[in-house]
Amino acid sequence: MRVSSLVLIIVSLVSPAFGDDFAKLKDIFTSSVERAGLVTIPPGDYELDGTKPLPLASHMTVTAYGARFHLPTKLGDKARVVLFAGNNVSDFRWFGGHFSGNVFDPSQPANSWEPNANTRAILITTSASERTENLTFRDITSDGVAGAVITVLGGEKKGSDREIETYARNVTIENCTLTRSGKFMWDYGYLWQITVWPEDYTPDDRAMAAKYFRNDLIRGPVRMEANDDRVFVENSKPLPVSPVREGADADRGHDSICFFGDTLPTNVVRGRQYFVIESSPQFIRIADTPNGESIRFKSTAGPQTKLISHLFQAHLALYAPTGSGPGKGALDLVGCEKVIVRGCRLSALGDTMHIQKSRSISFSGNHITGSRMGAFFLAEFCQDATITGNTVDGTNGSRVISVEKSCQDVVIVGNTFRNGGRGSWINQPRNFVLADNVFVNNTTKCERDPRRGRRSFLTGNYESYAELYFTTHEPGGRYENVTVRGNIFTSGPHATHAITFAPGGDTLLVTDNIFRGSARTIGPLNGCEKVTIRDNAGIESPETRCENRRIRVHVPSAAKGFVMHAPDVKLEDVGTEFAMNVKAQKNAVHLYDGEVIAHTKDKAPESLKVGMSLASTTAGVSPQDFFPNNDLEGLIQQREQLRFQQWQTWSQEIRKDLPLIADDSFLHAPDDRWDRLISNFADPQEKQRTSGAVGAQWTQGRWQSIAVSYDNQSGRVLQYFDGFEISREVSKNPHHLGPLRDRQSESAHGKSSLLFSHPQWKRRDRSVHHLQHDAQRCGDPIPL
Secondary structure: OOOOOOOOOOOOOEOOOOOOOHHHHHHHHHHHHHHOOEEEOOOEEEEOOOOOOEEOOOOOEEEOOOEEEEOOOOEOOOOEEEEEEEEOOEEEEEEOOEEEOOOOOOOOOOOOEOOOOEEEEEEEEOOOOOOEEEEEEEOOEEEOOOOOOEEEEOEEOOOOOOOEEEOEEEEEEEOOEEEOOOOOOOOOOHHHHHHHOHHHOOHHHHHHHHHHOOHHHEEOOOEEOOOOOOEEOOOOOOOOOOOOOOHHHHHOOOOEEEEEOOOOOOOOOOOOOEEEEEEOOOEEEEEOOOOOOEOOOOOOOOOOOEEEOOHHHHHHHHHOOOOOOOOOOOEEEEOEEEEEEEOOEEEEOOOOEEEEOOEEEEEEOOEEEEEOOOOEEEOOOOEEEEEEOOEEEOOOOOOOEEEOOOOEEEEEEOOEEEOOOOOEEEEOOEEEEEEOOEEEOOOHHHOOOOOOOOEOOOOOOEOOOOOEEEEOOOOOOOEEEEEEEOOEEEEOOOOOOOEEEOOOEEEEEEEOOEEEEOOOOEOOOOOOEEEEEEOOEOOOOOEEEOOOOEEEEEOOHHHOOOEEEEOOEEEEEOOOEEEEEEEOOEEEEEEEEOOEEEEEOOOOOEEEOOOOEEEOOOOOOOHHHOOOHHHHHHHHHHHHHHHHHHHHHHHHHHOOOOOEEEEOOOOOOOOOOOOOEEOOOOOOOOHHHOEEEEOEEEEEOOOOOEEEEEOOOOOEEEEEEOOEEEEEEOOOOOEOOOEEEEEOOOEEEOEEOOOOOOOEEEEOOOOOEEOOOOOEEOOOOOOO
8 A cells, every 4th residue: 555645734823822633633543544544533623723734645534524623713924724635645535524714804803814824624736657546525514714625736747837747536526515715815906996995995994905905016105297297206116117018918917007095187097007108216207008108297196196016916916815825716626637526515705616727527516605706717728627507606706707728628508607796707718618507797896886896907997897708818819619509698787798709719609599688799709700690689789890801690680780890891780691701901791691781981871682792892702702601510510529429438438437327328229129218328237227218209319319308297217226216307308317326335316417307216115205405416528
């Protein structure tokens, strides 16, 4: 048996009066060697200061039901605590136990932990060329832990921002309730806003900001005189002249400053960024843009005027406290493979959960109940992720969804996202499906309320976001194969658009969505190719621009008035389908259906009917100039085929799962002679565990396979195994049944992949029983 090496982490400034039960627990863990790795922690209260973590080893099972682990009452600046830790751990299980702490909370009148205190309950790490695998965490609870309760780290490749040298494999987290747990975060611009607009906040708020803001970035008082363009300031350590930046860095405040503290010149906006164009020991000159014309002040600033430099550090980078510790979220999984998170309830005063640089991920049936910052967070460079059946309440935090930095093969289907602060952010994805979700008012940070809204240094006014937005993170970055289908978007009163796409998109499909609320438009599609927008209900007259691209647009009647801009022409749609090609400032339009009105410079509006074309060149146009419909349909078919193949691969893999007792994949077995038989493909195959479709018939499914449809309300699927019968009633729509698992070999638990009613379990000779809590969804990696 490999003995796991230990992680040793020292805690600073722990409350000296705090008791410690380290020795008592160490004896319990040490004696586990004599019990084949079985560790039973008796119910009761255990105080741990985290000076040294208790060791976790391979082939260990920890049962801690009823045990309550208390972190120190007080933690000082940059305190670091880890309670349990192991390195290169395999075949490990932890069941039960409660962890409690005192995470910093700005809403509380007093806090005994500093904001940058970092406490982690269970930490598993991986060395290069070693292995961590087969980890299960179940029924763990927590409250007030200032760091991840469960951390699993694979071995990251040194010198690479995205590569993993050794993945931690087969990580399962289920039925955990982790409340107010995770590294504390201020949120973007929180302390900056209190500092710049102190009159909007209480004396306690102002005192907190004065203590924890980056006061080293404040200079002043400064002097700004009417009819002068110089800002007089002590500048012996010169502020740098602001360079011209491109791409995303242009709007991140790296080289800009803002003013506050007193009355400002009438042509200077409090909190708005300005750029230094000249810097001397006695004064600076500023402009609205880098290398722009200097601003001559129209009036004199008040004597207490100050400036804040390096706005990136003062606003965006100060989302976390200065000196904060590692990790994010109540769950922190980095470099993991074959991850399952299901049936958990999570909340945090920071990011709620964090999965990064991982692959083969299933996140299903979870409830995120509160987030000070990011709610659902699929971080950088993840692959093959399925997010299904979750309810996410952003509670006025930051983004309700973050799919960050080049994640690929991601499916988000059948979830509810509400009350987020900064919308849903999808950052340069590849092969991304967002389908059948509900979005409700996820731009609350745009509200004109200092308690709920957040101001932007770009304007000095409140932030603005779309409900859903796609961006890139690399200069000239590209994202491709994006489907947004069948969702319901109910935007808040301050959302700018329902959806926006940054330049760089390729093959984008937006179809069959429902738009409600104040923002029902899709933003400009500048720099995007092969865009299809069709059959969306409630969409409002969006406007977009086509430059040096081929684009094909299907506009439903609900979007009548859609406007497409191109060089020297504006197209006003009247509910139709048309294609456009813009090349070298020359444009061509061809109408496939309906009518479009072309507005050209110095000419009367011209109506185009079916089959008509319009070109700004005398060379004429041909069908080859436009994005053909056959190509579009072919791309859609290829994507559907890829998703079906991915599901088949996952299905083959899940059949190897030993607790699996039933897999109804709606495929006929070779010896199937009964039309209503639904074969069980779980290994080993046992005919007594097959299913029967009652009041149903075989039909065509979404993929090129078969499904079951129900012609009456009594339609159902009956399954039999080990003396039990399960009856699953479903709707009239075609459905697929997911796997059934035997948990801890104690009893069978229903795990349906779609919205079945609660399964009814009964012995053949006994009354019906409803196992509502155990009948949860099991997330398939591909939407059905």
